[in-house]
Amino acid sequence: MVPTAARLALVLAGLAAALLAVAMLALLLGSAPVSATAVLRALTGRAESGSIESVVALNLRLPRIIAAVLAGGSLAVAGVGFQALTRNPLAEPAVLGVSGGAAFGVVTGQIFGLGPTILAALGLAAFAFAGALLAAGAVFAIASAGSALSIQTLLLAGVIVGIFFSSAITVLISVLDFNRLGGVIHWLFGNLAPVPPGPLLLFALLTATGFWLVLGQARALNLFMLGEETARQMGVDAERLKRRIFIGAALLTATVVAFAGPIGFVGLIVPHLLRGWLGQDNRLLIPTALLGGGIFLLAADTVARNIVAPAELSVGVITAFCGAPFFVYLLRTRARSLL
Amino acid sequence: MEFAYGGAEGRRPRSFSMAGLSLAVARGEILGVIGPNSAGKTTLIRLVTRVLTPRAGDILLSGRPLGRMSAWELAREVAVVPQEAPPALRFTVEQLALMGRYPHAPARFFESAADRAVAEVAMAATGVLELASVPVEILSGGERQRAMLARALAQEPDLLVLDEPTAHLDLRYQVACAALLERLNRERGTSILLVSHDLNLAAQLCDRLLLLAEGRIARLGPPAEVLDEELLRAVYGCEVSVDINAAHGRRSVQVAWPRR
Numbered sequence: 146m147v148p149t150a151a152r153l154a155l156v157l158a159g160l161a162a163a164l165l166a167v168a169m170l171a172l173l174l175g176s177a178p179v180s181a182t183a184v185l186r187a188l189t190g191r192a193e194s195g196s197i198e199s200v201v202a203l204n205l206r207l208p209r210i211i212a213a214v215l216a217g218g219s220l221a222v223a224g225v226g227f228q229a230l231t232r233n234p235l236a237e238p239a240v241l242g243v244s245g246g247a248a249f250g251v252v253t254g255q256i257f258g259l260g261p262t263i264l265a266a267l268g269l270a271a272f273a274f275a276g277a278l279l280a281a282g283a284v285f286a287i288a289s290a291g292s293a294l295s296i297q298t299l300l301l302a303g304v305i306v307g308i309f310f311s312s313a314i315t316v317l318i319s320v321l322d323f324n325r326l327g328g329v330i331h332w333l334f335g336n337l338a339p340v341p342p343g344p345l346l347l348f349a350l351l352t353a354t355g356f357w358l359v360l361g362q363a364r365a366l367n368l369f370m371l372g373e374e375t376a377r378q379m380g381v382d383a384e385r386l387k388r389r390i391f392i393g394a395a396l397l398t399a400t401v402v403a404f405a406g407p408i409g410f411v412g413l414i415v416p417h418l419l420r421g422w423l424g425q426d427n428r429l430l431i432p433t434a435l436l437g438g439g440i441f442l443l444a445a446d447t448v449a450r451n452i453v454a455p456a457e458l459s460v461g462v463i464t465a466f467c468g469a470p471f472f473v474y475l476l477r478t479r480a481r482s483l484l
Numbered sequence: 485m486e487f488a489y490g491g492a493e494g495r496r497p498r499s500f501s502m503a504g505l506s507l508a509v510a511r512g513e514i515l516g517v518i519g520p521n522s523a524g525k526t527t528l529i530r531l532v533t534r535v536l537t538p539r540a541g542d543i544l545l546s547g548r549p550l551g552r553m554s555a556w557e558l559a560r561e562v563a564v565v566p567q568e569a570p571p572a573l574r575f576t577v578e579q580l581a582l583m584g585r586y587p588h589a590p591a592r593f594f595e596s597a598a599d600r601a602v603a604e605v606a607m608a609a610t611g612v613l614e615l616a617s618v619p620v621e622i623l624s625g626g627e628r629q630r631a632m633l634a635r636a637l638a639q640e641p642d643l644l645v646l647d648e649p650t651a652h653l654d655l656r657y658q659v660a661c662a663a664l665l666e667r668l669n670r671e672r673g674t675s676i677l678l679v680s681h682d683l684n685l686a687a688q689l690c691d692r693l694l695l696l697a698e699g700r701i702a703r704l705g706p707p708a709e710v711l712d713e714e715l716l717r718a719v720y721g722c723e724v725s726v727d728i729n730a731a732h733g734r735r736s737v738q739v740a741w742p743r744r
Contacts, residue, residue: 147578150594232570364593368583372570378533379639380559380587425574428593 148426153433156423160436164214167440171210171447176455177201208339212348213446213460214439216337216405217415219352219397221438224412225419225430226359226394229366230387231299234417235475238277238398239409241299242306246280247273247395247402248333249310252317263343266403270351273399280306281395335408335461337446344404351400358393359431362386366427408442408461410468415441417475505541507694507704509643514669514676516690518683518710520720523696525679529645532677533564546642559587563636564645568652569620569628577623577631578616581607584638606637610664626657633664644668645677650685658682662689683737687711695719711735 172184179201187199188207220238227236227243238244254272287302311333318329340348365386368376377383401408415438416430423429442460445467449458505528509515517525530536531543534550543550545561563584573580584606585599595603607613610630615623620631629649636644646665650658662685668674680686686693686707693710695702697719703710716724716737723740 147582147600148594153594364586364590367575367579368586370570370573370575371583372566374530374535375564375566377535377555378559378562378564379583380554380556380590382555420574424576424579426579 148424148429153429156429156433157436160433160440164436164440164443167443167447168210168214171213171443172202172206174447174451175201175206176450205339208342208345209337209446210443211345212340212404213337213443215348215352216401216408217411217438217440217442217445218435219355219401219438220408220411220442221415221419221434222356222359222431223394223397224416224438225427225434226390226397227412228416229369229427230390230394232370233299234420235300235413235472236303237410237412237416238394239307239407240413240472241303242280242284242310243277243303243395243398244402244407244409245307245310246283247277247399248407249280249314249317250274250276250399251403251406252314252329256317256321263347266344266347270347270400270403273403274396276310277395277399277402278392280310281391331459332406333461334459335406335464336459337405337442337449340404348400348404351396355393355397355400356431356435358389358396362389362393363428363431366390367425370425406461408464410464410471411438411442413468413475414464414471417471505701507701509675509677511642511675512669512673513692514665514678514690516686516693516707517677517679517696518681518686518693519696519702522698524699525696526647527699528696529564529647529677529679532643532645533562534558556587556590559639561641562643562645563639563641565629565632565636565647565649567648569632573620576617576619577607577612577634578603580620580631581612581616581634581638584635587639602640603634603638606634607631609637609668610634625652626654626660629653629657629661630664637668641674643675643677645679647679648681649678650680650682658685665689683711683716687735687737707735711737 169184172188173179173181177197179197184202187196187202223243224237227238227241228234230236250272251269253276254269257268284299284302284306287306288299314329314333315326318326365376365381368379368381369383369386371379373383376386416434419430419433419437423433442464445463446460449460449463452458517528519525527536531538532550534543534555537551545553545558550558575583581603582595582599585595585602588599589596604613607616610633612627612630612634615627615631620628623631629652633646633649649665650661653661665676665678666689669676678686678690690707692705693707694704695710695715702719703712703715711726713724713726716726725738725740727736727738728734729736
C-alpha cells in the first residue's frame with residue numbers, strides 16, 4: 146500500500162471529523178453545566194454577551210480546547226521527529242529530557258518577570274526553546290560519546306538530563322522564593338488552561354513553524370531510516386535533515402512547555418498508535434500526528450477536568466498514567482529493534 | 485561513463501590513507517575490488533559516493549568532477565547497495581523501491597505515477613515484484629538484498645556499486661545474485677563496481693579486478709593477471725593456490741587450510 150496524497154487526505158479528513166466530535170464533547174462537559182443548545186448559541190454568537198454559557202464556552206473552554214489541540218499536536222509531531230531522528234520508538238520530548246530543559250528555561254524566564262502578555266509569552270517561549278536546545282544538545286552529546294547512538298545510552302542520557310533540570314528548577318525556586326515551590330511543582334506536571342487570544346495566536350504560529358520544519362523533511366526522513374550513510378548516498382542532505390528535525394522538534398516541545406508546562410508521553414503514545422495503523426512512512430505520520438495528538442490530549446484534558454469535578458487533575462497526570470504502562474509495554478516488545 | 489581517479493588521497497579516521505590511486509571504470513564494465521580487510525575497499529566506495537572527499541586529486545564521473553555535482557545528481561548516476569539492509573524495516577518492498585526515486589525529484593512530497601512505474605520495473609528485474617506489499621523485515625536474507633537492489637535500480641544509475649553482495653547469502657542466492665548482476669550488466673549496460681571478499685565470485689563475474697592492499701593498488705587488470713598465486717600470497721599473507729578450471733577457463737582460488 147503506497148502512500149499517496151489521496152490516502153493522506155482521506156485519513157486527515159477522518160481525523161478532523163474525530164477531532165471536531167471530541168471538541169464538541171469537551172465544550173459540553175465540565176463542572177459548570179452547559180447544555181448543547183446553549184453552547185451552540187454561544188458559538189454562533191446568538192447568546193447574550195456576558196451570559197454564563199458564552200463565558201464558559203467561549204472564554205474558558207474553547208481557548209483551553211484550542212490550547213489542548215495545539216499542545217497535543219505539537220508533542221506528537223515532536224515525538225515522530227525525535228523517533229525518526231534517533232531511529233528509536235522510545236524517543237520523545239519528555240524521555241529525552243528536552244521537556245525538562247524547556248521547563249528550566251520557562252522557570253528562569255518567569256524569574257525575570259515574564260508574564261502572560263503576548264510579548265512576554267514570546268520571551269518565555271524563547272527561554273523555553275533555549276532550554277530545550279540545551280537539554281537536547283546535552284543528551285545527544287552524552288549519547289554519542291561512543292560511536293553510534295545506542296538506544297540504552299540515549300534513554301539513560303535523557304532521563305539523567307531530565308532529572309538534572311527538574312532538580313535545577315527546584316533548587317532555583319527554593320533559593321529564590323520558597324513559597325512558590327508548591328505551585329511550581331504542580332506546574333511541572335503539565336496543565337492546560339485557557340490561553341488569552343494573543344498568546345494563543347502566538348502558540349499557533351510557533352506550532353505551525355515547528356510543524357513546517359519537520360514536515361519538510363518527511364520524505365528524506367524515510368530514507369534516513371535506511372541508515373545515514375545510505376541516505377546520503379541517495380542524495381539526502383543528512384546534516385540539514387538532522388538540524389531541521391532537531392530544531393523543529395525542540396521548538397514544538399518548548400512552545401508547549403511555555404504555554405502548558407512539561408506534558409509527557411503524548412509523543413510516545415500517539416506516534417506509536419499511528420504507526421500501527423498507517424505504517425512507517427513519515428509523510429503520513431507527521432500530518433496525522435498533528436491531528437491525532439490533538440485528539441489525544443484534548444480527550445486527556447477533558448478527563449482531567451471532569452473526573453474529580455469540581456476539582457481538576459493536571460493533564461500531565463492523565464498522560465503519565467497512560468504513558469508509564471505504555472512505555473513498559475514498548476520496552477518489552479520493541480526495545481531491541483529500531484523503528 | 486567513466487570514473488577516473490587521478491592520484492586521489494583519502495583519509496579514514498584511524499590514520500589510514502589511500503594514495504596514488506589512478507583508475508577508470510569503463511562504461512558497461514564490471515570491475516571487482518578485492519583485497520584484505522582494511523585494504524581500503526569500503527573507503528573506495530565512500531570516495532566514489534562522496535561520503536568521503538579526497539585530499540588531493542579528482543574523482544570524475546563522465547568527465548565531471550564529483551565535487552561540483554549536487555548530491556542528487558550524483559545519486560541519479562551512482563547507486564549503492566550496502567552490505568546489509570537495516571534490521572526491522574517495516575516499509576514494504578514497494579515503498580523501499582520507491583525511495584530510490586528520491587534523487588530524481590527531491591522536491592516532490594509523494595512519488596508520481598511515473599516513479600511507481602520505474603519502481604515496478606526495478607522490482608521485476610530483481611524478481612521481488614510479487615513481494616511488493618511484504619514488509620522488508622520479514623523477508624529472508626536473499627529477498628531483502630534483492631529488495632535493496634531494486635531500490636538501487638530504481639535510481640536508474642549508470643554505475644551500480646555493491647558492497648559485499650553475497651556476504652550473507654547461501655549458495656543458491658549467491659549464484660542467483662551473480663546471474664542477476666550479469667544480466668543487468670548485459671541487458672541495461674549498467675557499469676558495476678563490485679566489492680567482494682569472494683575471490684571466486686569476482687573471478688567469475690568481473691571483466692577486470694582491482695586488487696587493493698593497504699590503500700594502494702597492488703594490481704589492476706583482467707582476472708587472469710590479478711589472480712596470480714605469488715601476488716595473492718604476498719597481499720593476503722596466506723597460502724593460496726590458483727587453479728584454472730578446465731570446463732570454464734576461469735580461475736578459482738583455493739586457500740590452503742591448516743592441516744589437522
